[in-house]
Amino acid sequence: MVTPERVASEVADRVVFMDGGRVPELAPPDVLFTARGNQRTADFLSKVLRR
Numbered sequence: 001m002v003t004p005e006r007v008a009s010e011v012a013d014r015v016v017f018m019d020g021g022r023v024p025e026l027a028p029p030d031v032l033f034t035a036r037g038n039q040r041t042a043d044f045l046s047k048v049l050r051r
Helices: 005-011 039-048
Strands: 015-019 022-027
């Protein structure tokens, strides 16, 4: 399912970030949206999150 970050944070146990058909990051929402371990994930989220 593709969903806005707020919905994912509220309903998901894990969030997958996909890039070019690959999964560079899979983590609980609170981890993925705050302590991004993958640079591509961090770059993407910095452009789409409004915090």
